[in-house]
Amino acid sequence: MDFIKVSYPQPHPARGKQLMSTHPEVRELAGPHPMSAVWVIGVVIAQTALALYMAHQPWWVILLVAYFVGAFANHAMWIMIHEASHNLIFKGTAANQAIAIFANLVLFFPSAISFKKYHLLHHRYQGEMKRDADLGWEWEASWVGNSTWRKAVYLAFFFLVQGVFRPFRIEGVKPLCRWVVANIIIEFAFLGALYYFAGIGAPLYLFLSLVFAVGLHPVGARWIQEHYVFTPGQETYSYYGSYNRLGGFNIGYHNEHHDIPVVAWKNLPKVKALAPELYDTLYSHSSYTKLLWQYLTRKDVSPYNRVIRGNIS
8 A cells, every 4th residue: 555656747737837827717706705704604603602601511412513513614614714825705804804713713722813824825835745745654554544433533533634633744844833823812711701701611612612513523524525536647536515505604615726726615616517528437426425534445545645746744
């Protein structure tokens, strides 16, 4: 078992140029979508209210509600942080970073600003081990292998893998800045207030919602969908299932997003509709639940199913 090592460049810059050349009207779809901020405010308020309600519920109620409700709400806020990282909510960088920090309130760990630093490098250096935090360490892939139970454990604790371990490998990132510090202070102040006024149950609910949102849950399969290789020669994959419309904010349109990352979530389906000759021939996924099952049970699907450029050490 080994990574898929290639010497050719990532496909998105070339396909993005082709898209703009053959369909110049795609430029009209670019730009921020300020109404996203309304969704951010609404979900954060609703999730905070639910956390306060959960504060004095039995642990098993907190667990179930976090899995069946909180995971979807928190995953939606991850999507909005992703939008803000590309300045696709407001025009200015500062306004986008501020709304990202607000979306981060219900995500337990202060990570919105740090996510932007690493995510933009992922776009620029896709597949390069020293610059792309979306890639796992070699030891990750080696330990997980194709074992079903290890895949399950790995995905269940993916919030630690992605947020704690991988950043140490990435070159060219200054971990701290005033925005990161602000993110940390605001997040812990929010969690401290929840604990002070409602008890441990409220932050516990948000923590579990975060764990499920990026872990062993159908929406957690998005981390498998985006760049796990399912067909030779293709390294990025879109998902066109119903979740895009039911709280997923079109996050599944991943090829389209990488090809032209200046288009907000609302217009990504229009990008695909404009250029069916570019996207209809690509392998795509239609069910996150099915994809999660495939990831857990198929022996030919593991963290090694990733395209790598350059030296992995």
